Amino acid sequence: MWQNSRPRPFEKGVEVHEKVTTMDDNTRTELEAAAFRRLVAHLRERSDVQNIDMMNLAGFCRNCLSNWLKEAADAQGVALSRDESREAVYGMSYEAWKAKHQSEATPAQLDAFKKTHRH
Structure with a gap:
């Protein structure tokens, strides 16, 4: 998944790159966690x-x-309630976020949702 390119000797005048895994699991997990935190902050x-x-x-x-x-x-066997997980993402309780930021869905939004989510 996480790979770097390392040049190999020229083959027929074209430089070819070999994929080499260079990242340990701990580093990958730290980077993924940082990306998740940034996504949550962005949202x-x-x-x-x-x-x-x-x-x-x-x-x-x-x-x-x-x-x-x-x-x-x-x-992982970590105690985390649904409300706690939502607060971790929303930065406040889900109910508070809805009251402050959520608007009523339009008919067009609901129609699009029905078409794309048939479960």
């Missing part, structure tokens, strides 16, 4: 972006991230 800053729009365009939303966080905690 907190972009409270104007509604969850339904994220679901319609990307197939996931803040709730999905909080569910994935809880699933990871459960898999």
Whole structure:
């Protein structure tokens, strides 16, 4: 997954790059965690972006991230409630975030959601 390119000797006048894994698991985990924290911070800053729009365009939303966080905690035997995982993503309780930032879904948003999420 995490690879660097190392030049190999020229083959027929074209430089070929060999993929070499150079990252240990701890470093990879730290980088993934940093990227996750940055994504969460970005979504907190972009409270104007509604969850339904994220679901319609990307197939996931803040709730999905909080569910994935809880699933990871459960898999590791770490006690984390649904409310705690949502607060970790939203930066406040889910109810407070909805009251402050969530708008009523439009008919177009609901229609798009029904078309893309048939489960």
